[in-house]
Amino acid sequence: MSRNYFSRKRYLVTGGAGFVGSHLIDRLLEEGHEVLCVDNLFTGSKENIAHHLGNPRFEFMRHDICFPLFVEVDAIYNLACPASPIHYQYDPVQTLKVSVVGSINMLGLAKRLRCPILQASTSEVYGDPKVHPQTEDYWGNVNPIGLRSCYDEGKRCAETLFSDYRRQHELNTKLARIFNTYGPRMHPADGRVVSNFAMQALRGDDITIYGDGSQTRSFCYVADLVDGLMRLMESPPEFAGPVNLGNPVEFTIAELGELMIEMTGSKSKLIYEPLPSDDPTQRKPDITLAKDKLCWEPTVALRDGLEKTIPFFRGLL
Numbered sequence: 126m127s128r129n130y131f132s133r134k135r136y137l138v139t140g141g142a143g144f145v146g147s148h149l150i151d152r153l154l155e156e157g158h159e160v161l162c163v164d165n166l167f168t169g170s171k172e173n174i175a176h177h178l179g180n181p182r183f184e185f186m187r188h189d190i191c192f193p194l195f196v197e198v199d200a201i202y203n204l205a206c207p208a209s210p211i212h213y214q215y216d217p218v219q220t221l222k223v224s225v226v227g228s229i230n231m232l233g234l235a236k237r238l239r240c241p242i243l244q245a246s247t248s249e250v251y252g253d254p255k256v257h258p259q260t261e262d263y264w265g266n267v268n269p270i271g272l273r274s275c276y277d278e279g280k281r282c283a284e285t286l287f288s289d290y291r292r293q294h295e296l297n298t299k300l301a302r303i304f305n306t307y308g309p310r311m312h313p314a315d316g317r318v319v320s321n322f323a324m325q326a327l328r329g330d331d332i333t334i335y336g337d338g339s340q341t342r343s344f345c346y347v348a349d350l351v352d353g354l355m356r357l358m359e360s361p362p363e364f365a366g367p368v369n370l371g372n373p374v375e376f377t378i379a380e381l382g383e384l385m386i387e388m389t390g391s392k393s394k395l396i397y398e399p400l401p402s403d404d405p406t407q408r409k410p411d412i413t414l415a416k417d418k419l420c421w422e423p424t425v426a427l428r429d430g431l432e433k434t435i436p437f438f439r440g441l442l
């Protein structure tokens with residue numbers, strides 16, 4: 126889409142070289158906007174954005190958002206944060222810093238620029254939920270001192286910061302609680318269930334089910350998520366969220382394993398390994414609020430999304 130000087134916006138996407146961020150950047154550029162991608166490449170990769178290098182509307186800056194950033198933009202998507210348990214537990218203190226110090230820096234930037242800022246929050250703020258499906262008014266059941274706490278409590282603190290900057294400084298803040306998302310450009314070694322199962326099935330290795338496989342997740346295809354994030358950013362300033370963005374169709378992890386074997390035509394077998402600590406037993410978003418406020422709901426079924434995702438993993442082998 127071509128835009129003129131007046132309708133074109135300049136977006137900052139932190140974490141833009143990561144899985145979700147790179148798809149968001151694709152869409153923003155497709156819509157004719159300008160993008161400044163800021164990423165320290167901890168889990169992201171230049172390959173995810175290489176196809177935009179040379180586009181005059183795209184700029185990449187290698188920077189850690191735990192340090193102040195002085196740039197001029199019209200809106201900020203704050204996605205910088207390692208998202209998979211393996212990655213965020215590798216350096217838990219840094220994980221907390223990116224959610225807390227990084228958010229303060231990005232909120233400070235938004236305050237100076239008086240521009241909207243969206244935070245990629247997470248379903249992990251609900252912890253191991255006692256309410257099912259999870260609605261936004263549920264306060265969660267989170268262990269503050271466990272192995273996942275650096276991520277969960279960091280994201281919860283970021284939500285507090287966003288809410289206080291809104292109240293205290295009248296900022297236009299947006300909180301998206303993202304549920305499990307998958308698609309091409311997921312890191313093949315991030316340990317997440319879709320990437321693990323896809324790589325294992327394609328290599329003919331055993332599929333590692335943690336626990337008995339009865340825990341549930343609902344999987345959202347990345348294009349659907351990006352659409353939800355963009356709708357949230359463009360929603361009226363009065364609407365801050367938090368709003369759940371995820372696919373409400375729930376699967377057990379064992380079902381996902383079976384489906385992956387079937388769709389890859391693999392001879393892999395399911396094997397059972399111990400469940401990691403604090404692993405939520407069930408998770409499924411209630412998306413009534415997103416439907417109501419953003420007219421958003423996912424359109425890509427798991428099978429269709431996996432059909433687009435499996436070739437990406439196959440291409441890596």
Ligand code: NAD
Nearest residue numbers: 140142143144145165166167168169189190205206208306
């Ligand atoms: P990802 O790891 O692929 O992307 C995160 C990006 O942030 C990477 O490119 C990484 O290099 C960058 N980054 C990390 N620390 C940084 C720092 N200090 N400064 C600058 N850049 C930094 O993860 P993703 O799946 O694309 O997740 C994106 C966002 O969405 C994260 O905030 C994550 O918490 C959130 N989220 C994702 C999911 C999901 O299922 N993918 C679910 C819930 C929430």
Ligand code: UDP
Nearest residue numbers: 210316317318319321333334335340378404
């Ligand atoms: N999981 C699994 N085998 C794997 C990787 C993950 O059984 O090889 C399980 C994991 O224990 C969890 C679910 O799949 O119950 C989703 O894990 P993921 O790390 O993708 O996301 P999260 O736990 O953060 O929702």
